[in-house]
Amino acid sequence: MATTETNILNRLYFVAGCMFVFALAVVFKLCTIQFVQGDAYRALAEERTIEDFEIEPNRGNVYSADGSLLATSIPKYDIRIDAIQPKAIVFEKYIGALADSLSVFRGKSTSYYKNIIIKARNNKNRYFLLARNISYSDYIRLRNFPLLNLGAIKGGLIVEQTTRREHPMGEIAARSIGYERFDEDGNATRAGIDGAFGEKYLQGQKGKRLKQKIGNGQWKPIKDYNQVEPKDGYDVYTTIDVNIQDIAHHSLLGQLEEYEADHGCVVVMDVKTGEIKAISNLGRNKKGKYYERLNYAVGESHEPGSTFKVMTMMAALEDKVIDTSTIIDTKNGIKYFYGRTISDSHRGGYGKISAARALEVSSNIGLATIADDHYSKQPEKFLKHLRAWNLDKTLGVSIVGEGIPDIPKPGASNWSRNALPSMAYGYNLTMTPLQTLAFYNAIANDGELIKPRFIKSVKSFDKDIEVFDKEVLVDEICSDNTLAKIRDILKNIVIRGTGERMYSKTFSMAGKTGTARTDYANFEEWKKDRKYISSFAGYFPADNPKYSCIVVIHKPSSKKGIYGADVAGPVFKRIAQKIYTDTPIIDEVEALEFNSSIVNADFEGYYKKAQNYKKLMPSVVGMPAMDAIALLENLEVNVKVKLNGSGTVKKQSIDKHQKLQPNQTIFLDAS
Amino acid sequence: MIASSHSADKKVYEIAKLTNDVKELRSAFVDKRGRLMRLKKESYVEAEMKKKNISISLNPPTKIIVKSKKQ
Structure with missing residues (x-):
């Protein structure tokens, strides 16, 4: 018995000892974790639940001159469906209706949508794309479709929101408004105004804030202020006039489609300030549709042809x-x-004509002869003018990628004895449409050459951050005498020269047509398929010009027409006409005190009748029908008047001084 | 301590929801404004009016200013 007791006790001591050692080990481990490794673990915990968040600033907006939004950042939605989330019974019930709604929304057949969604369910696709990049209003519509309206858990709806840059005006000036895009390596493509001013103004600065993880995938800020406050981007106000832009875009589009041209551009500039009011660049894609592809007006340097x-x-x-x-x-x-x-x-030439006439009819020989006769021995004298007019340099406009002009010099590889006569009528040298326009604008602006500009001001809400003023490049390009002569010729070109077909009796324009050969390096090839550049550069109205404008259309179908006045001219004319019809003619007259005794007597008679007859029938015989009706319908009794004929009342169906009943009909005969 | 932490969390959820609302409303605003701007464009009005046989006038409107003689 005793032996058994000792045995049990021994075992008990053993077990208790083990438990004590275990407890010690636990305490030891606790202490090590708490005090020895404690710092490392605390840091790890913090790392997992606390994060430094970058706060994205809002990118600034791009506005037109009148405050219309041209570019802004807005949320867009991608809608997906978790195809195996809905229960079988729910899925069967709504799939038909959902496919039906999608078919109305997207245009493909109901069975198509039904099939692809069922296929997604069979493939256990939990992330099936229904619509990408849709606007808010479309998202609201889609969210209410059958099945999707059951929400994420019952219906399997997945909504993802991203911020995208949007041009609310659509295609209009899309290329010139531009964008800023980054590829995977962080290299930026910067087109147009949005691109050019992105880094400096629109982008803003990122903020920073420390946040701690809480439930539901949300993060809670640890401090009630941001470590670094985000700074929203500034807004950029452009010089674009939405109305002129609209007209320019559509008239260019119309001409390009009519002449099946490859591409074209139009720029409208305010003569006095150099503000670009409209810029449209349209190119054709493989399907023959035109859209804003490249900024031809700014970037494409080509042989200008006759406009030179x-x-x-x-x-x-x-x-x-x-x-x-x-x-x-x-x-x-x-x-x-x-x-x-x-x-x-x-054909047959013009024979002997005056120099002014040579320019009016755009004689290549005429201008080549002038250059050859007077400058062949001293080309430098001629080139000096071109340099003084800034034609050999870029304008330095804010949009990235301005085309570089090329004016050959003696000694250059493209210089020969023939270079000068060729240059005289716009070949063997290249310029961009914007550079040509700037020069024509100087002619319109009394000789002052100004830099075209796209930006009016940069603002943060209502506060101006930077205001851009006009920049003068050359104070005076030539003497007033020369200027007057050249303006006269430009005016006459539209009246009786190559621009004659554009002439309008109601409003005046001045400018020069251009029809230049292009892609003629292989002349035999060119002869088979003749390619031209049609252009028109000028300003309007001819006297006291307000706007200058250039239209360049590349490679119109030679079967339909090639001449500047036919292809490019109508775009110019349409814009000029629009601006003309939009500006009211103001006529001032002295206040007229018009007194006619007949009119006065007539009025008095009418007034008296209107005052005296309230419930009785007046005599309206002899009154103009128009007055009689007005009188009767304004009586205190509500009567109906039926008139036969027009002119003066001859007969009335109710005699005068009769008491009138409500809703009674009175017949009047007039002739 | 715990209660106030929870109430702070609640505010965070609320702010997240409101931020989303703001985004949606902004999106709706830009969407509608874009549509309005497109409808206001002269080319659109011109096309719509053509159906009713109304086209753009070739002459500008005349504004008559009457100078009153105040003596």
Whole structure:
């Protein structure tokens, strides 16, 4: 018995000892964790539940001159469905109706949507895309579709929201408004105004805030202030006028479609300030649709063709080597220059004409002759003018990627004896449409060459951060005398020159047409498929110009027409007309005290009758029907009046001074 | 301590919800404004009016200002 007791006790001591050692070990471990490794674990815990959040600033908006939104950041939605989340019975019940709604929303057939969703369910797709990048109003619509309206748990709806840059005006000036985009490596593509001013103004600065994880995937700020406050981007106000832009866009689109051209651009500039009121660039894609692809007006440097003849003429007039009346022999339409022929588009030529007339009819020979006769020995004298007019340099506009002009010099690889005569009518040199426009604008602006600009101001709410003023590049491009002469010729071009077909009796325009060959390096190939650039540069109204404008259309179908006045001219004219019809003609007259005894007597008689007859029938015989009806319908008794004929009342169905009953009908005969 | 922490959490959820509402309303605003701007465009009005045989006038409106003689 005793033995058994000892045995049990021994075992008890053993077990108790073990438990004591275990307890000690636990205490030891606790202490190590708490005091030895404690710091490391606390740091780890913090790392998991506390994070430094970047707060994205709001990107600024781009506005038009009148405050319309051109670019803004808004949330867009991707809608997906978890195809196996809904119960079988629910899925069967609503799938037909959902497919039906999607078919109305997207346009494909009901069975198509039914099939793809059932397939997604069979494939156990928990993340099946229904619609990408849709607007808020579409999202609200989609959310109310059958099945989806049951929500995430019963219906399997998944909504993802992202912020995207949007152009609320759609296609209009899309390229010039532009965007800023980053690829995976963080390299930016910066197009247009949004791109050019993105970094500096629109972007804003990121903020920072320490947050702690709480339930539901939410994070709670630890301190009640941000470590670094985010700074929203500034708003950029452009010079674009939405109305002019709209007209420019659509008239260019119309012409491009009509002439099946490759691409084209139009720019409208305010003469006095250099503000770009409209800029539209449209190119054709493979399907033959036109959309804003590249900023041709700013970026594409090409041979300007005949619009450059104006520069040649001005240089010659300024040097006084010719006058507008100097006679030039343009022969019979073909002339040899150093073994090369230059021809005029008019068959048989113009013969001997004045220099001014040569420009009016856009004679290649005429202008080449002027340049060759007076500058072949001293080309530098001619080139000096082009440099003084800033034509060999970029304008330095804010949009990235301005085309670089090329004006050859003696000694350059593209210089030869023929270079000068070619340059005289716009070949063998390249310029962008915007550079040509800036020059024409200077002619309209009394000789002051100003830099075209796209931005009016940068604002933070109502506060101006930076205001952009006009920048003068050249104070005076030529003498007033030359300017007056060239403006006269430009005006006459539309009246009786190559722009004659654009002439309008109601409003005035001035400008120069251009029809230049392009892609002619292989001349034999070119002859088979003739490609041209049609353009028109000018300003309106001809006297006291308000806007200058250039239209360039590349490669119109030569079957439909190639000439500047036919292809590019109508776009110019439409814009000029729009601005003309939008500006009211103001007529001031002195206040007229018009006193006619007949009118007064008539009025008195009517007034008296209206005062005296309230419930009785007045005599309206002899009154104009118009007055009689007004009188009767305004009586205190509500009567109906039926009139036969028009003119003066001859007969009334109720005699005068009769008491009238409500709703009684009175017949009047008039002739 | 725990109670106030919970009430802070509640506020966070509320703020998250309100921020989302703000985004949605902003999106709705831009959406509607964009549509209005497109409807206001002259080219659109012109196309709509063509159906009713109304086209753009070739002449500008005349504004007559009457100068009253006040003596």
